[in-house]
Amino acid sequence: MTEDRLSRVFAALADPTRRDIVARLAVGDATVGQLAAPYDVSIQAISKHLKVLEEAGLVSRGRDAQRRPCHLEADMFELMTAWIDRYRRAAEERYQRLDALLADLADADNEKGKQP
């Protein structure tokens, strides 16, 4: 394996067409042909996009005769939200500490100002 899960998930969702496909699959499962219909790119291009989404763990595929129904694996989203939340929260905490620090400094200044 050359790249980790998180990288593949983020990279997969960096493409607007793939985000579109995810949005479509959130409504319900669909075949490659059904997913390709709205776009004016070849069906092979959509097949490639689905492979990327599958390798990222965002989509799984079953089999129904010639068709390969695609299914959204929403679990992968939690992996991303976990990552994002971790650093968003850290940044927020840092901001609050800075805020408190500035408030303290302001207080100190006020104290000083009271005895010229």
Add this chain to the structure above:
Amino acid sequence: MTEDRLSRVFAALADPTRRDIVARLAVGDATVGQLAAPYDVSIQAISKHLKVLEEAGLVSRGRDAQRRPCHLEADMFELMTAWIDRYRRAAEERYQRLDALLADLADADNEKGKQP
């Protein structure tokens, strides 16, 4: 503009080095040199990464003499979580509707079974 905000944010975070930098900046602001120190790539490569993060709106840079302190813009994370949550929730709802449907079918079968 050739690509939308969301695409740039996802693409920026698809690179492990850039996710590392975000993690580092969540702790506190830092200069390019400080951010580059842990890696064995050139400082120019890190500078490029920062440019990508900046264009994605994830990082902003001030100026302190020769130094250009980098600051994490945590707001951008909300854009992502909003997108993710939207489709995760849709997929969950769909799953629950399917669940209810299957339960109904099972009930119907039970009713049938009661009168042979």
Add this chain to the structure above:
DNA sequence: TGCTTATTCAACCAAATGGTTTACAACGCG
């Protein structure tokens, strides 16, 4: 069996990406 439908595989191409090196700009300091 052969025909049609649904999908993937393979080879190819242009553009983007992540890295390098060299050169250059901005600033503080002696």
Add this chain to the structure above:
DNA sequence: CGCGTTGTAAACCATTTGGTTGAATAAGCA
């Protein structure tokens, strides 16, 4: 002023990516 420090810009290179077309595979149907 000249000098070291800090960072960006430019040119270049290898690899990846998103697309194409044409051939191959898989399964239902006449």
